[in-house]
Amino acid sequence: MEKNYFEKLNGTKLHFLVRGENPKNPYLLILHGGPGFSAHMFYPWGKSLEKKLNVVYLDQRGCGESERLTVETQKTFTVKNLLTDIEAVREFLKIKNWYVLGHSWGGMLGLEYAVAFSDKLLGLIDMDGLLSQPMSQDAIFAAASEWVKKDLETTDRARIERGKRLEPYLTIGPKLPAGPQRMMSAMQFAMSLPELYYANLANRDAYQKKIEAEITKQKISPTVLYANEPAFALVQNDGYATRTAEPLLSRIKTRTLVVHGKNDGIIPVAHAQKVSQGIRGAKLILLDNCGHFPFAEQPEKTTQAILKFVK
Numbered sequence: 001m002e003k004n005y006f007e008k009l010n011g012t013k014l015h016f017l018v019r020g021e022n023p024k025n026p027y028l029l030i031l032h033g034g035p036g037f038s039a040h041m042f043y044p045w046g047k048s049l050e051k052k053l054n055v056v057y058l059d060q061r062g063c064g065e066s067e068r069l070t071v072e073t074q075k076t077f078t079v080k081n082l083l084t085d086i087e088a089v090r091e092f093l094k095i096k097n098w099y100v101l102g103h104s105w106g107g108m109l110g111l112e113y114a115v116a117f118s119d120k121l122l123g124l125i126d127m128d129g130l131l132s133q134p135m136s137q138d139a140i141f142a143a144a145s146e147w148v149k150k151d152l153e154t155t156d157r158a159r160i161e162r163g164k165r166l167e168p169y170l171t172i173g174p175k176l177p178a179g180p181q182r183m184m185s186a187m188q189f190a191m192s193l194p195e196l197y198y199a200n201l202a203n204r205d206a207y208q209k210k211i212e213a214e215i216t217k218q219k220i221s222p223t224v225l226y227a228n229e230p231a232f233a234l235v236q237n238d239g240y241a242t243r244t245a246e247p248l249l250s251r252i253k254t255r256t257l258v259v260h261g262k263n264d265g266i267i268p269v270a271h272a273q274k275v276s277q278g279i280r281g282a283k284l285i286l287l288d289n290c291g292h293f294p295f296a297e298q299p300e301k302t303t304q305a306i307l308k309f310v311k
Contacts, residue, residue, distance in 0.1 A: 001054065006065070009088035010081065012073070015065035016089055019046070020054030026122060026310060027095045029056045029086065031113075033104025033130075035077075035230035035240070038064025040220065042103075044210035045295035048303040053310060056093070060109075061085055062230045065220070069229040077233035082109060083116050090120060099310055101125040104267070104292065111245045111275075114252045123255040125306060128264050128292050131271045132244035134178055137186040141174040143196050143265035144189040166192060183241040196265030198291040207296035249278025256282035257309040259302060261290030283309070 002019045017039070020027075028049065032039050039057035046055045062069035062077055069077060090098060099122045102110025107129015114124045130136060148170060151163025166189065173185035190196055198204045215222060234240035256279045260272035269286060276284035285305050287298045294302040 005092075007089075007092060009092060010061075010084045011076065012061045012085070013067040014061060014085060014089065015059045017043075017057040018054060018093065019057070020050045023054065025052055025054050027056060027093070027098040028053045028310070029058060029089075029098055029100045031058065031086075031100065031102040031106030031109050032060065032063070033106050034063065034226075035060065035105050035234050036063060036227045037104075038224050038226070040064060040215055040224055041211055042295065043214045044207070045299050045303075048299065049306060052307055053099070056089065056098070058086070058089055059224075060230070062233070063227050064224045068227060069233060074229060074233040075237060077230055078237045079109070079112055079234075083113055086113055087117060087120070096120075097122045099123045099125065101127060101306070102129050103127040103295075105130050107131075108243070108245045111248045111252065114254050114256075115248050118252070118254055121254045123257065123309060124252070125309065126256065126258045126272075126275055127294060127302075128260050128267050128272070129258075129275065130245075130267055131275055132246055133183060133241055134244065135271060136267055137182055138174075139268045139271075140186040140190050140196065140266060141170070143268075144193055145170055147193050147195055162192065178242045180235050180241045183235070190266060193265075196291075197293065199261065199263035199289045199297055203297045204293075207293070246274070246278070249275060250280075252279045255309075257305065258282055258284045259287065259294055259305055260284070261287050261292060261294050261297065263289065263291045266292045 001023055005016050007014055030039055030042050038059045042057055049055055059066040060082055097120055100110050100113055107126045110124055114121055148163045148166050151159040176182035176185055194201055258272050258276045260269055262269055272284060276282040287294055287301055290297045
């Protein structure tokens with residue numbers, strides 16, 4: 001089974017791909033990160049789940065192959081609308097209950113969904129999920145400080161130049177008040193330091209080639225992989241720069257699996273521990289030699305953990 005959908009739901013055209021081997025198997029929805037990335041980054045790894053699960057790869061509104069945001073529609077990019085979109089997809093596919101996997105920003109959205117629509121969930125999987133923007137920003141600044149120090153101590157010319165370029169901003173970013181400017185400062189460090197995302201940068205390059213092969217096969221433009229507008233819209237509409245999901249944890253009653261890379265410099269292990277401790281009965285799996293993208297760096301172990309959880 002492989003079906004590609006472009007459906008007008010909740011006032012916008014949403015794209016979602018459904019793949020699996022048996023329509024009678026349980027369904028798993030994947031919520032990608034960003035906001036602004038797309039479900040396409042999960043296409044290569046997701047195949048490892050499709051023998052036992054029917055995987056729903058949803059491009060959130062404004063992302064991927066879904067209808068992009070305009071100046072007029074940016075105001076529609078809210079958590080409330082995103083949750084309504086998810087429910088619209090579930091109802092369209094006539095799925096009674098499903099598993100939901102949220103990665104990074106999608107993890108925060110998954111927590112919101114677990115509170116708002118707990119009766120629709122078979123289980124929740126939080127994969128290196130965002131818990132708190134302020135906490136994540138603090139972690140990025142701390143990790144960036146360590147990497148800049150390493151850069152300046154190395155003999156590698158490119159790294160020394162990077163360290164010199166970033167060092168002055170470490171005296172500015174962390175001192176900014178909570179809000180959009182502080183978030184953007186943290187994200188500038190994150191974009192400059194790929195080591196915050198990966199335990200081994202070779203894994204990034206290898207997985208990127210898999211994504212490129214997948215979208216080439218499906219004749220999709222690489223432009224679907226990222227959109228700038230969703231993050232800015234969520235900052236403006238829903239206070240994303242200071243948003244936290246911590247108060248939601250005690251309200252989540254569904255079975256929960258937390259999968260997290262030990263080397264994640266964007267959302268450190270301490271955040272995963274807070275999630276697993278805050279949700280009663282949640283199971284925590286920490287992966288060695290793994291950063292922010294378990295499906296790229298530890299795909300087999302990640303797949304095994306998920307398939308064991310959904311038994």
